[in-house]
Amino acid sequence: MTGIALTNHRGPARRVAMLHALLPAVALALLLAAVFLKQPRAMSYFGINLLLNLAIPVMFATLAQMMILAVSDLDLSIGPFVSLVACIGATLMPEQPVLAVLALVAAVGVYALAGAVIQARQLPSIVVTLGLSFVWLGCAVLLLPTPGGTAPEWLRAAMSWRTPLLPMPIWMAIATAIVGHLLITRSAFGTLVRGLGGNPGAIARAGWNMVRVRAGVYAIAGVFGVCSGLMLVGQATSADANIASRYTLVAIAAAILGGAEFAGGKVAPVGAVIGALTVTLAASFLTFLNIAPDWQVGMQGLILVAVLALRAAIDLFGGKR
Amino acid sequence: MQVSSQALAGEALVEARGAARSFGAVQALRGVDLQLRRGECVGLVGHNGAGKSTLVNILCGALAPDRGDLHFAGRPADGAAWSLREARRWGLRCVFQELSLCDNLTLAENMRIAQPQSAEWAWRKRAGAQLMATLDRIFPGHGLRPDDVVGELPIGKRQIVEVARAFTPGAQPLELMILDEPTSSLDGQAAAQLLAYIRSFVAEGKTCVLITHKLREIFAVTDRLVVMRDGQVVQATPTAETDRERLVSAMGQAVVNDAPQAAAARTRTAGGHAQTVQDVVQVQASTQRGIALHAARGEVIGLAGLAGHGQTAMLLALQEASQHNGKDAMRVEGGTAFVAGDRQTDGVFALWSIARNMTVGWLAQLRARSPLIDLKQEQQQAQQWRERLGLVTPDMDLPIGSLSGGNQQKVLFARALGSAAPVILMDDPMRGVDVGTKRDVYALIREEARGGRTFVWYTTEFDELHHCDRVYVFSNGRVVGELAGDDISEERVVALSFEEAAA
Amino acid sequence: ADTKAKKIALSNNFAGNSWRQAMLKSWDKVTKDAVTKGVVAQAPSFTTSENQATEQAAQIQNMILQGFDAIVINAASPTALNGAVKQACDAGIVVVSFDGIVTEPCAYRIAVDFKQLGAMQIDYFASRGLKGNLLEVRGLAGVFVDDEIHQGITAAVAKRPEYKIVGSVHGNWTQTVAQKEVSAILSTLPQVAAVATQGGDGYGVAQAFKAAGRPTPVIFMGNRQDELAWWKEQRDANKYQTMSASIAPGASTFAFWVAQQILSGAKVPKEMKLPISVVTQETLDDAVKKTEVGSVVNVEYSQKEVIDFIAKAK
Amino acid sequence: MSAADEHIAAPTTAPRWKRLAGNRPWLGSCVAAVLAWAATVWSGHGQGSGDLLTAALAFSAFTVLVSLGQMLVISVGPGNADLSIPSTIALSGAAAMIVMDGSNAMLVPGLLAATGVGVGVGLFNFGLIRLLRIPPIIATLAASLIVMSVAINVGRGLKVKPPALFSDLMAQRVLGIPLVAIGALVVTVLVALMLERTVLGRSIAAVGQNRRAAQLAGLKVERTRLMAYVICAGLAGLTGALIAGFSGGNSLDQGQEYLLMTIAVVVIGGTAVAGGRPSVPGIWGAAMFMFLLVALLNAVGAGPGLRMLLTGVIIIAVIVVASARPAR
Numbered sequence A: 001m002t003g004i005a006l007t008n009h010r011g012p013a014r015r016v017a018m019l020h021a022l023l024p025a026v027a028l029a030l031l032l033a034a035v036f037l038k039q040p041r042a043m044s045y046f047g048i049n050l051l052l053n054l055a056i057p058v059m060f061a062t063l064a065q066m067m068i069l070a071v072s073d074l075d076l077s078i079g080p081f082v083s084l085v086a087c088i089g090a091t092l093m094p095e096q097p098v099l100a101v102l103a104l105v106a107a108v109g110v111y112a113l114a115g116a117v118i119q120a121r122q123l124p125s126i127v128v129t130l131g132l133s134f135v136w137l138g139c140a141v142l143l144l145p146t147p148g149g150t151a152p153e154w155l156r157a158a159m160s161w162r163t164p165l166l167p168m169p170i171w172m173a174i175a176t177a178i179v180g181h182l183l184i185t186r187s188a189f190g191t192l193v194r195g196l197g198g199n200p201g202a203i204a205r206a207g208w209n210m211v212r213v214r215a216g217v218y219a220i221a222g223v224f225g226v227c228s229g230l231m232l233v234g235q236a237t238s239a240d241a242n243i244a245s246r247y248t249l250v251a252i253a254a255a256i257l258g259g260a261e262f263a264g265g266k267v268a269p270v271g272a273v274i275g276a277l278t279v280t281l282a283a284s285f286l287t288f289l290n291i292a293p294d295w296q297v298g299m300q301g302l303i304l305v306a307v308l309a310l311r312a313a314i315d316l317f318g319g320k321r
Numbered sequence B: 001m002q003v004s005s006q007a008l009a010g011e012a013l014v015e016a017r018g019a020a021r022s023f024g025a026v027q028a029l030r031g032v033d034l035q036l037r038r039g040e041c042v043g044l045v046g047h048n049g050a051g052k053s054t055l056v057n058i059l060c061g062a063l064a065p066d067r068g069d070l071h072f073a074g075r076p077a078d079g080a081a082w083s084l085r086e087a088r089r090w091g092l093r094c095v096f097q098e099l100s101l102c103d104n105l106t107l108a109e110n111m112r113i114a115q116p117q118s119a120e121w122a123w124r125k126r127a128g129a130q131l132m133a134t135l136d137r138i139f140p141g142h143g144l145r146p147d148d149v150v151g152e153l154p155i156g157k158r159q160i161v162e163v164a165r166a167f168t169p170g171a172q173p174l175e176l177m178i179l180d181e182p183t184s185s186l187d188g189q190a191a192a193q194l195l196a197y198i199r200s201f202v203a204e205g206k207t208c209v210l211i212t213h214k215l216r217e218i219f220a221v222t223d224r225l226v227v228m229r230d231g232q233v234v235q236a237t238p239t240a241e242t243d244r245e246r247l248v249s250a251m252g253q254a255v256v257n258d259a260p261q262a263a264a265a266r267t268r269t270a271g272g273h274a275q276t277v278q279d280v281v282q283v284q285a286s287t288q289r290g291i292a293l294h295a296a297r298g299e300v301i302g303l304a305g306l307a308g309h310g311q312t313a314m315l316l317a318l319q320e321a322s323q324h325n326g327k328d329a330m331r332v333e334g335g336t337a338f339v340a341g342d343r344q345t346d347g348v349f350a351l352w353s354i355a356r357n358m359t360v361g362w363l364a365q366l367r368a369r370s371p372l373i374d375l376k377q378e379q380q381q382a383q384q385w386r387e388r389l390g391l392v393t394p395d396m397d398l399p400i401g402s403l404s405g406g407n408q409q410k411v412l413f414a415r416a417l418g419s420a421a422p423v424i425l426m427d428d429p430m431r432g433v434d435v436g437t438k439r440d441v442y443a444l445i446r447e448e449a450r451g452g453r454t455f456v457w458y459t460t461e462f463d464e465l466h467h468c469d470r471v472y473v474f475s476n477g478r479v480v481g482e483l484a485g486d487d488i489s490e491e492r493v494v495a496l497s498f499e500e501a502a503a
Numbered sequence C: 001a002d003t004k005a006k007k008i009a010l011s012n013n014f015a016g017n018s019w020r021q022a023m024l025k026s027w028d029k030v031t032k033d034a035v036t037k038g039v040v041a042q043a044p045s046f047t048t049s050e051n052q053a054t055e056q057a058a059q060i061q062n063m064i065l066q067g068f069d070a071i072v073i074n075a076a077s078p079t080a081l082n083g084a085v086k087q088a089c090d091a092g093i094v095v096v097s098f099d100g101i102v103t104e105p106c107a108y109r110i111a112v113d114f115k116q117l118g119a120m121q122i123d124y125f126a127s128r129g130l131k132g133n134l135l136e137v138r139g140l141a142g143v144f145v146d147d148e149i150h151q152g153i154t155a156a157v158a159k160r161p162e163y164k165i166v167g168s169v170h171g172n173w174t175q176t177v178a179q180k181e182v183s184a185i186l187s188t189l190p191q192v193a194a195v196a197t198q199g200g201d202g203y204g205v206a207q208a209f210k211a212a213g214r215p216t217p218v219i220f221m222g223n224r225q226d227e228l229a230w231w232k233e234q235r236d237a238n239k240y241q242t243m244s245a246s247i248a249p250g251a252s253t254f255a256f257w258v259a260q261q262i263l264s265g266a267k268v269p270k271e272m273k274l275p276i277s278v279v280t281q282e283t284l285d286d287a288v289k290k291t292e293v294g295s296v297v298n299v300e301y302s303q304k305e306v307i308d309f310i311a312k313a314k
Numbered sequence D: 001m002s003a004a005d006e007h008i009a010a011p012t013t014a015p016r017w018k019r020l021a022g023n024r025p026w027l028g029s030c031v032a033a034v035l036a037w038a039a040t041v042w043s044g045h046g047q048g049s050g051d052l053l054t055a056a057l058a059f060s061a062f063t064v065l066v067s068l069g070q071m072l073v074i075s076v077g078p079g080n081a082d083l084s085i086p087s088t089i090a091l092s093g094a095a096a097m098i099v100m101d102g103s104n105a106m107l108v109p110g111l112l113a114a115t116g117v118g119v120g121v122g123l124f125n126f127g128l129i130r131l132l133r134i135p136p137i138i139a140t141l142a143a144s145l146i147v148m149s150v151a152i153n154v155g156r157g158l159k160v161k162p163p164a165l166f167s168d169l170m171a172q173r174v175l176g177i178p179l180v181a182i183g184a185l186v187v188t189v190l191v192a193l194m195l196e197r198t199v200l201g202r203s204i205a206a207v208g209q210n211r212r213a214a215q216l217a218g219l220k221v222e223r224t225r226l227m228a229y230v231i232c233a234g235l236a237g238l239t240g241a242l243i244a245g246f247s248g249g250n251s252l253d254q255g256q257e258y259l260l261m262t263i264a265v266v267v268i269g270g271t272a273v274a275g276g277r278p279s280v281p282g283i284w285g286a287a288m289f290m291f292l293l294v295a296l297l298n299a300v301g302a303g304p305g306l307r308m309l310l311t312g313v314i315i316i317a318v319i320v321v322a323s324a325r326p327a328r
């Protein structure tokens, strides 16, 4: 009775999944190759740094978004949250560091609270985070009614540090990918989080405290958001209340590009980091092409489409249906 | 732990007194007394909606009772303090009727999330090894690996994993195992392996509650039988002191003996399938699909073999062929209607009422006279089917989730049978359906077949093959044999499926 | 020095309104001419897809890589681009900001006095002898220009006790938004004597008053063609009087020539204030005639005008 | 059969309002709208509650029209949303004004052109989603950039005035109710009828709840999704023309605010975010609420920061209060 072969559930599906995992990297490589071809000067320590350093805060924002996607929620507030953190960084941080830290901790606390409320009252995350996005933006405008402020010296210095061997964006990408992978894919907590995204009922039946888990997920997202905001303000040297509003959509795009899905707890941290690099590059890539100004906006849409269409191509040739 | 369990055998482990619970207008439990002793296997039986799952949910802390008290190993297990978590800590485990695995995780990861308190490095390896050990012990030859992703497994395999996971010791004690229809998606072999394991489990002084609608299993494995009806316990006797007839009558259903009737029904067409009869379903032979398959008007065709060997895929392919009728190697005339067995993922629309869930299959007819759906007719027809199938519900406008598992399944039958489709595809549709209902549905199928409808019926229960005119046996995704009339027997099916598997 | 081989880029953060369209058109016209005449080698313009500082910062960084000699910026934020601007300066690139200016000291700033743009509205209302309640329609919250104009308005109102701001809404420099926001607040407001605006919103305000069946107050306009056309219509129908002012979109051409002059070695002050371009009851007909449908009252600058301006500024 | 109707017990003791609210996810938003209206009227020192209501109805009409479409899209399942609405509104507004070109006779062709533009965008969106298998949120985001580019090229930021007849119609009131609001109400009823009584409507809810089950139940899954996107974009297209008519001409940014707004309105209105349960009346409640909330905060003179903060807090409060706590 032994050895009932069950070959039907392994095989091509695995291969397609692997190609999917490689896709973000391939897309990034293609974009980089195109840039290098147009502008060989970019192929240097200095060039890569210029090309990619604004992806650093995006990578953290993407990890934050991915944390939320892992529990099959969606965070519409990460952009405004990063903006708020940047405002705190540019106003309170230099003069009243203790107060600034308290403010950041409180903000992360509110995030966690939002997670707890979403779980406890079974609310749709989209609405709650939509509400939160107004809360963050309101706080940011109250804190910094008009653009300005100055990031603390240490933060600016840190963000313009010339890292050895490789430019900072590369090191950061490696670091965030490793952290994301260990935290979300490998760790027990990450497994629990993905499980919550896949089948919440199963997690509840196993006796976990769901409120605590979801609050934890949102808190971690908040911490990633804090990292993102501080690094952003370190780069920009000063802030405004709308500085990162776009990060909400950018982070979703990057996470999805990296292989995450909107439901079912399917996420890919390494892919997300590469996705963040790709999205950043795609958005500014156009300066390297000579495109009529009227069509530049649309061109960015086309690049997004092109990159994602690769996925369809893989499915087609990978034999999935 | 093991020694003490054995020593305590025979003592009371769980005592529930006057447990009651209602859901809105439905009183699911109306004061239930139940005692479970160490070292026994108790069978919990009753018709669909009798309250079995509700009782289980209360025992294991997933639901709070409205009234009544509960004692576990002599300690009160009541109120807010009694939660899933608490129950687990005291050694109570449960395999729920609806699967509790995370599709997106691997087996090892699913093992881990079922162990709330353990935290260590290298947990992945350990959890995987633990689960594999249990799998090997209960289901030797399961063919699973710790890094298989659950979502890629067929439902039978998932249920195996679910059961094995519950039986894996881990850091918490294991005193009482409650299995709510654990064999509903298992093939005969795996079910037998599980039943054998349950015996050795209780022999160690542990306790087991088994809920199943397969009476064969009940008599094979339980020490004591608790019969529930309409939210109450109506009988509790040692298994040895009762028999099939008495059990069924306690459940409130007339004694049935299906086999002779089935055979009689079959003789109508058995052997008489002349080539002159027009086939409505035709699948040509191919290396990929195996030998040819066909079905005529009014025929009931069975798909057999081990679970997950291509039967469901065949049904899906037929469904698709009927929607896109091309000059394919596969031809289906007229429309098809599908009765899902994996109702959670394939059947139920959770946000809809019972009525809507039923009528979604009939929309084409309901708007036959005007572009708009005729609401009155919709309601009337739904009401007719409610009566025809004896749905246990006060109101067809309640959410579908308010129905017990078996009653939900009846809704899916109504959805398909109420449609105009001449071909009905059934994907192991009797999962979790009680004996009484099954008998009614069998009769319904025969009646409809007599009226000219064709049924293609995948089943994991051998008994059901006796209701089929002809049976195709599947192995490794291919059709490997055809049986008709008196040739249809468990031995022949097993022989065919393993001949091919071995090859 | 000769700038024949020099490349100047325009980094623009937003193209979605008539002012920006006119601005881009002016840039295009003047720079194309300059390129054909061989004054500079290239002068392309780049617009980010969304009005976002982070995206514009990345764009500027790419321009650095592209090897432009000068970058002319209409910035999404006066401060958030400072990091990128500093990098550009460090790479030896001339950075000239206009309209949406940046605060980074190494860059040049060309704008109108936005505070003055606010104050002049109140002064105009006073000159008309109006008294009583004012409604303020602001721009996009948290943006520099909005805050400057707002400060100008509040400071001027503080000096004149006869005025009271009874309501303030954010019209986001967008007609439809202004119309909606004003409609929403209108029913809670007493009689309004005049409306202070920021440009791009006056027409919407007028529509809101009309829809609510309220008498039309004096609405300060922002030089958009639709605003002027409406004004003229009202004037012809019932002698409606008001005033209109804004920064001319042709500021982009001014910035272009400034960049070119710096590259040629001229000494140029870091801050320059352009005149606010104003339309009055007297100049209305002329302005309407000269302004294309869908555009904004415009002034384009020639190289010579800019050289003269710089000379005077010194 | 073992029918056992004695299962029906006496009704339980849950409070009456809770049971009422349970099946009516839209109730919360409507109550919130009434409260916001009352508070605004109470706080204002102005002329009248009627004026406020009229303005709210007129502006909510646009919000309602686009949000109905967004509701259909969101209802076809998790991850579905149309982010291209603002661009569609910009492009269709331009198309309508150009086709009408100030002539009353061209009113209907102009409206058709605008709707046609919308339908085109909808087809394009779904093409990206279905053929290239791009997740809807990203696909419609990309499409919105492309459509905006087209709008820039077509309109060149040009504001073309609507024909007089169109402007008049848009300003028209019947018994004090704006004509646009009546029009939007008619569309609302049609959408409700479609959802309740047509195969397409049932399919939208079914596909949104369980796509696989819908496929197996014989519903046309992909055609349903296609229709949701096309109807959504078509309504956005029509609304683009109406907005241009209402505000005296088209502009590129006339749709800007409808991105977050439609999502907010749909979910606050009680539509299930994960799909499968549209809530039509809630659209009106939420649209009115969003307008009146801004009116209220403006009326009490809250500064921009405070106003946004309060908006956020109130949105969250509404959704918390409106949600029924799940029983264990």
Ligand SMILES: Nc1ncnc2c1ncn2[C@@H]1O[C@H](COP(=O)(O)OP(=O)(O)OP(=O)(O)O)[C@@H](O)[C@H]1O
Residues within 6 Å of the ligand: B023, B024, B026, B027, B028, B046, B047, B048, B049, B050, B051, B052, B053, B054, B055, B097, B392, B401, B402, B403, B404, B405, B406, B407, B432, B434, D007
């Ligand atoms: N969450 C719920 N909401 C409303 N009613 C419910 C709910 N859960 C169970 N019920 C009702 O309680 C009664 C008992 O259901 P239960 O699931 O315990 O039956 P069961 O004996 O397990 O049936 P089956 O054999 O079909 O699984 C049924 O009438 C069912 O409709």
Ligand SMILES: Nc1ncnc2c1ncn2[C@@H]1O[C@H](COP(=O)(O)OP(=O)(O)OP(=O)(O)O)[C@@H](O)[C@H]1O
Residues within 6 Å of the ligand: B320, B323, B324, D211, D215, D219, D220, D221, D222, D223, D224
């Ligand atoms: N989730 C899915 N996974 C795999 N295949 C799918 C899925 N959904 C749809 N398909 C396949 O896509 C194809 C088109 O689906 P569907 O029948 O819903 O399209 P339709 O256009 O509505 O139907 P028709 O072409 O018959 O009018 C079918 O072959 C179907 O099996």
Ligand SMILES: O[C@@H]1[C@H](O)[C@H](O)CO[C@H]1O
Residues within 6 Å of the ligand: C017, C019, C020, C099, C100, C145, C173, C199, C200, C247
């Ligand atoms: O975007 C433009 C410009 O930035 C200008 O400062 C004024 O009006 C706005 O519409």
Ligand SMILES: [Mg+2]
Residues within 6 Å of the ligand: B052, B053, B054, B097, B180, B404, B405, B406
């Ligand atoms: Mg049950």
Ligand SMILES: [Mg+2]
Residues within 6 Å of the ligand: B048, B097, B181, B404, B405, B406, B431, B432, B433
């Ligand atoms: Mg059952």
